[in-house]
Amino acid sequence: MSGFLEIKHVSKSFYGVPALKDISFTIAKGSVHAVMGENGAGKSTLMKILGGVYQADEGEVLICQKRQKLDNVQDAQKAGISVIYQEFNLIPDLTVAENIFIVNTPKKRGLVDKRLRNEKAEELLKSLNIDINPRVLVKDLSVSKKQMVEIAKALSHDSEIIIMDEPTAALNDDEVVSLGRMIQHLKEQGKTVIYISHRLKEVFDMADTVTVLRDGTYVDTKPISELTENLIIKLMVGHEINGRKRRESHVRKEVVLKVRNLSKAGLFEDVSFDLHKGEILGAAGLMGCGREEMLSALYGLIKADSGQVWLDGEQIQIKSVKDALHKGICFLTDDRKESGIFPLMSVQENMTMISIRNLKKKLGFYLRAQDELAQLNTMTEIMNIKYSDPSQKISFLSGGNQQKVLLGRNLLLQNKVFIMLEPARGIDVGAKEEIYKLLHQLTEQGMGVLAVFSDMNELIQVCDRALVFWQGRITGDIKSEDFNKEKILSHAAGRGGKL
Amino acid sequence: MKRYKCSDTAGLLAAVILVFTVFSCLYPNMLTLFNIKNIFVQVSTTAIAAAGMTFAMTAGVFDLSIGSIQALLSVIIAQVGLQFGLATGISAAAAAAVFCGVINGLVVVKLKIQAFAATLVTMIILRGAAVLLAHGKEIPIYNMGSIKFFSSGTILEIPVPIVMMILVYAVSFAAYEYTEFGMYMRSVGSNLKAAEISGICTGKYLILAFVCTAVGTVFSTVITTSQIMFGKGTIGEDFAMDVITTVVLGGTVLTGGKGNLFGTLAASLLIAVIKNGLNIGGMNTYYQQLVIGIVFIAALVFNNGKNLHAFRKKTEGRE
Numbered sequence: 177m178s179g180f181l182e183i184k185h186v187s188k189s190f191y192g193v194p195a196l197k198d199i200s201f202t203i204a205k206g207s208v209h210a211v212m213g214e215n216g217a218g219k220s221t222l223m224k225i226l227g228g229v230y231q232a233d234e235g236e237v238l239i240c241q242k243r244q245k246l247d248n249v250q251d252a253q254k255a256g257i258s259v260i261y262q263e264f265n266l267i268p269d270l271t272v273a274e275n276i277f278i279v280n281t282p283k284k285r286g287l288v289d290k291r292l293r294n295e296k297a298e299e300l301l302k303s304l305n306i307d308i309n310p311r312v313l314v315k316d317l318s319v320s321k322k323q324m325v326e327i328a329k330a331l332s333h334d335s336e337i338i339i340m341d342e343p344t345a346a347l348n349d350d351e352v353v354s355l356g357r358m359i360q361h362l363k364e365q366g367k368t369v370i371y372i373s374h375r376l377k378e379v380f381d382m383a384d385t386v387t388v389l390r391d392g393t394y395v396d397t398k399p400i401s402e403l404t405e406n407l408i409i410k411l412m413v414g415h416e417i418n419g420r421k422r423r424e425s426h427v428r429k430e431v432v433l434k435v436r437n438l439s440k441a442g443l444f445e446d447v448s449f450d451l452h453k454g455e456i457l458g459a460a461g462l463m464g465c466g467r468e469e470m471l472s473a474l475y476g477l478i479k480a481d482s483g484q485v486w487l488d489g490e491q492i493q494i495k496s497v498k499d500a501l502h503k504g505i506c507f508l509t510d511d512r513k514e515s516g517i518f519p520l521m522s523v524q525e526n527m528t529m530i531s532i533r534n535l536k537k538k539l540g541f542y543l544r545a546q547d548e549l550a551q552l553n554t555m556t557e558i559m560n561i562k563y564s565d566p567s568q569k570i571s572f573l574s575g576g577n578q579q580k581v582l583l584g585r586n587l588l589l590q591n592k593v594f595i596m597l598e599p600a601r602g603i604d605v606g607a608k609e610e611i612y613k614l615l616h617q618l619t620e621q622g623m624g625v626l627a628v629f630s631d632m633n634e635l636i637q638v639c640d641r642a643l644v645f646w647q648g649r650i651t652g653d654i655k656s657e658d659f660n661k662e663k664i665l666s667h668a669a670g671r672g673g674k675l
Numbered sequence: 676m677k678r679y680k681c682s683d684t685a686g687l688l689a690a691v692i693l694v695f696t697v698f699s700c701l702y703p704n705m706l707t708l709f710n711i712k713n714i715f716v717q718v719s720t721t722a723i724a725a726a727g728m729t730f731a732m733t734a735g736v737f738d739l740s741i742g743s744i745q746a747l748l749s750v751i752i753a754q755v756g757l758q759f760g761l762a763t764g765i766s767a768a769a770a771a772a773v774f775c776g777v778i779n780g781l782v783v784v785k786l787k788i789q790a791f792a793a794t795l796v797t798m799i800i801l802r803g804a805a806v807l808l809a810h811g812k813e814i815p816i817y818n819m820g821s822i823k824f825f826s827s828g829t830i831l832e833i834p835v836p837i838v839m840m841i842l843v844y845a846v847s848f849a850a851y852e853y854t855e856f857g858m859y860m861r862s863v864g865s866n867l868k869a870a871e872i873s874g875i876c877t878g879k880y881l882i883l884a885f886v887c888t889a890v891g892t893v894f895s896t897v898i899t900t901s902q903i904m905f906g907k908g909t910i911g912e913d914f915a916m917d918v919i920t921t922v923v924l925g926g927t928v929l930t931g932g933k934g935n936l937f938g939t940l941a942a943s944l945l946i947a948v949i950k951n952g953l954n955i956g957g958m959n960t961y962y963q964q965l966v967i968g969i970v971f972i973a974a975l976v977f978n979n980g981k982n983l984h985a986f987r988k989k990t991e992g993r994e
Contacts, residue, residue, distance in 0.1 A: 516869055
């Protein structure tokens with residue numbers, strides 16, 4: 177049987193660097209087709225070719241055996257292809273309905289017919305089982321709802337093929353489930369879904385067929401029934417990673433960070449816990465449970481109303497980020513792009529942003545290039561960061577390498593406590609393993625780590641203990657021996673460990 | 676590690692040389708030592724203030740009020756200078772400039788008003804203050820001859836304005852490339868939130884950005900005042916626009932994060948060379964403005980092309 181969507185011998189290079197090499201595979205109509213691969217494997221490039229953003233250097237794309245011209249986004253939409261990118265293309269200050277019909281705005285006598293637009297949007301959303309009022313502004317929606325609006329927008333063009341580029345990267349478990357239902361619904365309507373994800377579990381839940389790419393080349397396409405998680409990883413990396421094993425624990429007796437009765441009105445209340453040396457303590461909970469805010473308060477980004485904090489037995493006041501860094505508490509943001517990297521600056525500068533304060537300077541102000549370079553080189557070696565030149569702009573690095581730079585930025589200081597929000601978000605399997613290995617080394621040296629993982633499997637795999645937050649309070653304190661998903665979730669839902 | 680990339684400014688420098696060569700072929704008067712000195716002296720006032728503005732725009736803000744600051748400073752130099760001597764006059768002007776910079780910065784940081792709006796307002800207020808202080812009149816300083824040093828004096832045969840310009844650029848470049856200050860200025864413009872999380876006092880650096888432009892204006896004003904020999908509350912009305920135009924043309928990114936001091940210098944030279952050539956050729960000033968406008972568009976298109984190229988490179992090939 178010949179496929180519905182055929183990709184034939186597609187190649188693409190950027191400035192002489194091949195990103196895709198002779199890719200060919202077919203996708204059946206009405207199926208959910210997952211495309212997997214590490215960062216840099218060429219998935220997004222391929223999707224952008226299908227979406228008309230990039231043009232292939234060689235090869236062709238066929239739909240129903242007809243060659244398609246995909247010179248721009250409009251062409252792709254005419255061919256019935258809609259792409260939902262990782263970064264949303266919604267306009268925050270417009271309503272849901274305005275966003276959905278941003279192109280084909282319903283008009284009456286040349287003027288925009290607002291009533292008709294809202295009605296049409298309502299109808300569309302209802303047909304997709306999405307419960308969103310088309311009159312609200314997009315900026316007031318949660319991430320997952322924004323995603324639903326993106327999907328609705330894609331379907332308003334009557335697209336037959338919907339491409340989703342890592343749709344679940346920013347979603348929590350509940351939201352992933354509802355996205356899964358949505359995809360099932362699209363499939364029942366005969367739409368074809370192409371799905372990119374780093375999360376293996378989802379792929380097994382949702383996909384019918386999996387295509388794996390590696391380093392810009394095509395590896396294999398297999399029905400999901402013939403695959404296992406380990407097999408997919410093996411196809412993606414080219415060798416096996418035995419990462420499913422729990423790491424060894426380095427928890428020591430001494431308490432490094434003691435927090436008592438920390439409160440901030442409206443965000444978190446009466447939070448008390450001890451963090452031991454060498455411990456990885458996970459903060460679990462649903463969106464809006466106050467865990468990120470509590471951790472931000474420990475770093476001085478939010479000022480707590482009351483409560484005490486002891487570091488190494490000494491009571492400390494954290495009034496600002498400077499205080500926290502000075503005492504030896506550091507922080508990794510969960511939003512690399514928004515609040516992590518300095519996009520126009522070099523890899524080197526991004527790395528030494530915090531530590532140059534402690535560098536000895538010639539004449540008291542002159543920074544010696546070799547000192548900075550030495551710092552960069554230390555971290556490059558420890559973390560195996562890949563870049564072409566220290567003066568290369570950080571934006572050119574892959575997500576995994578950017579994340580390593582952000583981690584390295586903090587590790588150049590002698591820190592005692594590391595607060596990490598989503599240390600392994602949006603990076604590929606290989607880089608994830610390396611970051612886990614790094615955590616292992618850090619705890620071995622006695623560092624205490626406070627981390628947030630929204631991916632429950634990750635939390636279970638990495639943490640020594642988990643604090644579960646619900647409505648700003650700690651509702652559960654679970655040791656790794658007793659970890660299981662249901663237990664954590666029931667605490668997170670405020671049901672005290674009972675299902 | 677080499678931080679500064681010459682290629683960022685190569686295009687502009689090539690344009691300067693090209694334009695200069697063309698004019699030199701047309702008008703032999705162009706290529707005389709006297710005229711070249713003249714071009715550099717003309718360029719110095721804008722170029723010096725533009726160095727300060729480059730820092731501000733690198734930090735992601737800009738300052739519309741420097742024209743008014745210039746007027747205020749010229750009045751202070753004249754009035755204080757006449758009473759207490761030139762040195763006191765210039766010191767008072769410098770103190771006033773720092774004060775204006777801090778006020779601009781505080782309005783932006785503490786009252787959280789965007790730099791554009793904030794300095795638009797302080798521009799009006801300071802202009803009013805300058806005119807009031809001068810009682811609406813010109814304050815001649817013909818009996819303060821020592822100030823002439825700053826426009827017609829020379830050091831080792833080099834006119835003082837040129838020496839000042841070279842010094843300002845040398846110090847600025849070193850500060851920009853080789854100090855914590857320069858790096859934090861860029862970081863604030865590149866990503867304010869990330870700078871905050873890195874424990875950088877972003878407010879302090881934003882205020883310093885405005886102080887930089889104001890201090891640059893002090894040097895420019897001393898030269899200008901010495902050229903015109905009076906203080907007046909209405910001078911420098913086009914100053915802010917000239918300076919900002921130069922910085923933008925020089926390739927500093929409008930949204931902050933990346934400045935180009937040499938680009939700023941090259942851009943001010945380009946403008947001066949064109950004006951000079953057209954003057955020698957005897958072109959009407961109104962036509963001159965048309966020509967300069969067209970050259971600007973060409974330069975910006977060229978720069979855009981480069982930025983677009985960089986942007987594509989940034990987004991393409993990324994997963």
